[in-house]
Amino acid sequence: MRYLQYRGGEGMLAWALHRISGVAVWAFILLHVLDIWLVGANPDLYNEVLALYASPVGRVGETLVGAALLYHALNGLRIIVMDFWPSTTVWHKQLWYACWVVFFAVGIPGAYIILSPIWTGAH
Amino acid sequence: MSTTTRSGRAKPAGGGWELAIWYLIRLSGLGLFVLALAHYSITHFVFDVTVQEADWILDERWGSLVWRTVDWLMLTLVIFHSFMGVRTVVGDYTRGGLRTALTMGLYGLALVLFAMGTMVVATLPFPVK
Numbered sequence: 001m002r003y004l005q006y007r008g009g010e011g012m013l014a015w016a017l018h019r020i021s022g023v024a025v026w027a028f029i030l031l032h033v034l035d036i037w038l039v040g041a042n043p044d045l046y047n048e049v050l051a052l053y054a055s056p057v058g059r060v061g062e063t064l065v066g067a068a069l070l071y072h073a074l075n076g077l078r079i080i081v082m083d084f085w086p087s088t089t090v091w092h093k094q095l096w097y098a099c100w101v102v103f104f105a106v107g108i109p110g111a112y113i114i115l116s117p118i119w120t121g122a123h
Numbered sequence: 124m125s126t127t128t129r130s131g132r133a134k135p136a137g138g139g140w141e142l143a144i145w146y147l148i149r150l151s152g153l154g155l156f157v158l159a160l161a162h163y164s165i166t167h168f169v170f171d172v173t174v175q176e177a178d179w180i181l182d183e184r185w186g187s188l189v190w191r192t193v194d195w196l197m198l199t200l201v202i203f204h205s206f207m208g209v210r211t212v213v214g215d216y217t218r219g220g221l222r223t224a225l226t227m228g229l230y231g232l233a234l235v236l237f238a239m240g241t242m243v244v245a246t247l248p249f250p251v252k
Contacts, residue, residue, distance in 0.1 A: 023209060025205065026206070030232075044177075054171075069159060
């Protein structure tokens with residue numbers, strides 16, 4: 001675990017992932033506002049973009065966007081808790097592990113729902 | 124005394140705009156915790172992507188003023204939260220003229236996207252029943 005020791009294991013990793021997931025969701029927002037704008041400006045083109053979202057590659061992409069969003073949301077809540085109740089910072093590692101428990105408990109069934117049309121062929 | 128946190132940006136000392144933004148990032152984050160996760164759940168778990176064609180958005184999704192208002196509120200929060208977040212990232216890795224140029228570029232892009240999103244949610248016709 002020495003490569004995680006810049007500021008200390010979990011804390012730094014939580015920070016790095018928060019930043020990476022945040023920039024990733026921001027990048028998707030740029031695309032997403034644009035595609036929803038097309039609903040008014042060019043509905044046919046919007047429907048073509050939607051078909052890309054519904055493709056296998058699109059579904060994998062949406063799952064990754066969802067993972068970034070979910071991590072950012074959960075860890076963001078952890079940051080808010082520690083910012084407004086600084087005494088909880090003592091538990092920053094445990095709070096981070098709790099984020100991951102929720103992440104997988106919600107994320108695995110969620111990913112299954114989004115991805116399963118790829119192999120069942122059903123919509 | 125240092126109130127360091129392991130993931131969040133340190134609270135700016137001295138007040139002013141930077142402190143207001145620090146609070147607003149957290150407040151908008153709380154709002155988005157509910158709005159963005161609900162939005163993702165509705166658009167991926169409640170409905171499959173394939174049904175959400177332009178006509179469906181016109182007739183169902185944005186067939187009510189309530190949903191349009193909720194989505195516009197989410198647009199407002201997400202534009203503020205995400206662009207101010209990226210501004211923090213830009214501020215961490217650049218300085219001088221480049222930082223100023225990138226930050227101004229971000230503000231410009233934020234305004235354009237906010238205008239585009241507001242335009243479609245406000246002007247898309249309601250279904251004729």
